[in-house]
Amino acid sequence: MVSVRELRGGLMSNKYCQELVELRNKPAHELKEVGDQWRTPDNIFWGINTLFGPFVLDLFTDGDNAKCAAYYTAEDNALAHDWSERLAELKGAAFGNPPYSRASQHEGQYITGMRYIMKHASAMRDKGGRYVFLIKAATSEVWWPEDADHIAFIRGRIGFELPAWFIPKDEKQVPTGAFFAGAIAVFDKTWKGPAISYIGRDELEACGEAFLAQVRLQAEKLVREMAA
Incomplete structure (x- = not known):
C-alpha cells in the first residue's frame, strides 16, 4: 500500500506499488478494485489493542491509514524487515491487517502473499x-x-x-464495507493462555469504543487545561 509520502517522493520501485499509485490516481473507482486497501475500523483496532496490545508497529499500511506511529508501507516491504528488532526498540506489540492479493516479488523478495506473511510472522515469533x-x-x-x-x-x-x-464510479459502487468472518491470530512464544478462544464482534467493538471514549475525555480535559 502506497502512502502520500511515496507518491510525492517518487519512490515506487516495484510493480505492486506502481499499480497502487495508478489505482489511487484514477478519477473514479469500482468496489472490485479496492483489493488489499480495505481499512480496519478504529473501534475494531482499539478493541484488539485492548485485548492483545499495546500496539506500537503497524505492519501493513499505506502510510495515511497507519494505526501506529511506526509502520511499514508496501514500498518499505514489511517482509524484508526484522520485526523483532523493531519491537525491541519500540517496547510493544505489532498489528497487521494483511493484504490477501496473489503473492508477488520484487528483486527476489516477497512483497505480498499470505503464505509468506504468515511464514515471516512465525520466524519473527521465534x-x-x-x-x-x-x-x-x-x-x-x-x-x-x-x-x-x-x-x-x-x-x-x-x-x-x-x-x-x-471515488465511486457510478451509483452501483455504493460506498459500503467489506464483511467476512474474522479471527485474530497471535504469534507470541511467551503466550500462556489457551490456544483457541472466541469473542463477539459486539464485545470487540465495545472494548474499542470504551478506549476511544477515554482518549476523547483526556483530549477534552487537556484542551480545557490549555485554555485556562
Missing part, C-alpha cells in the same frame, strides 16, 4: 515479540496459521472500511 493479525477465518486456506500461539475466532462478520481515496 526471535521474540508479539505479532497480532486480523485475518479471515479461512481455516481451509494453505496460509492458515496452524502454528499461531493463539487464535481468537470472532463471532459475527467483521466490516472493513473503504480507503479515503475511493
Whole structure:
C-alpha cells in the first residue's frame, strides 16, 4: 500500500506499488478494485489493542491509514524487515491487517502473499515479540496459521472500511464495507493462555469504543487545561 509520502517522493520501485499509485490516481473507482486497501475500523483496532496490545508497529499500511506511529508501507516491504528488532526498540506489540492479493516479488523478495506473511510472522515469533493479525477465518486456506500461539475466532462478520481515496464510479459502487468472518491470530512464544478462544464482534467493538471514549475525555480535559 502506497502512502502520500511515496507518491510525492517518487519512490515506487516495484510493480505492486506502481499499480497502487495508478489505482489511487484514477478519477473514479469500482468496489472490485479496492483489493488489499480495505481499512480496519478504529473501534475494531482499539478493541484488539485492548485485548492483545499495546500496539506500537503497524505492519501493513499505506502510510495515511497507519494505526501506529511506526509502520511499514508496501514500498518499505514489511517482509524484508526484522520485526523483532523493531519491537525491541519500540517496547510493544505489532498489528497487521494483511493484504490477501496473489503473492508477488520484487528483486527476489516477497512483497505480498499470505503464505509468506504468515511464514515471516512465525520466524519473527521465534526471535521474540508479539505479532497480532486480523485475518479471515479461512481455516481451509494453505496460509492458515496452524502454528499461531493463539487464535481468537470472532463471532459475527467483521466490516472493513473503504480507503479515503475511493471515488465511486457510478451509483452501483455504493460506498459500503467489506464483511467476512474474522479471527485474530497471535504469534507470541511467551503466550500462556489457551490456544483457541472466541469473542463477539459486539464485545470487540465495545472494548474499542470504551478506549476511544477515554482518549476523547483526556483530549477534552487537556484542551480545557490549555485554555485556562
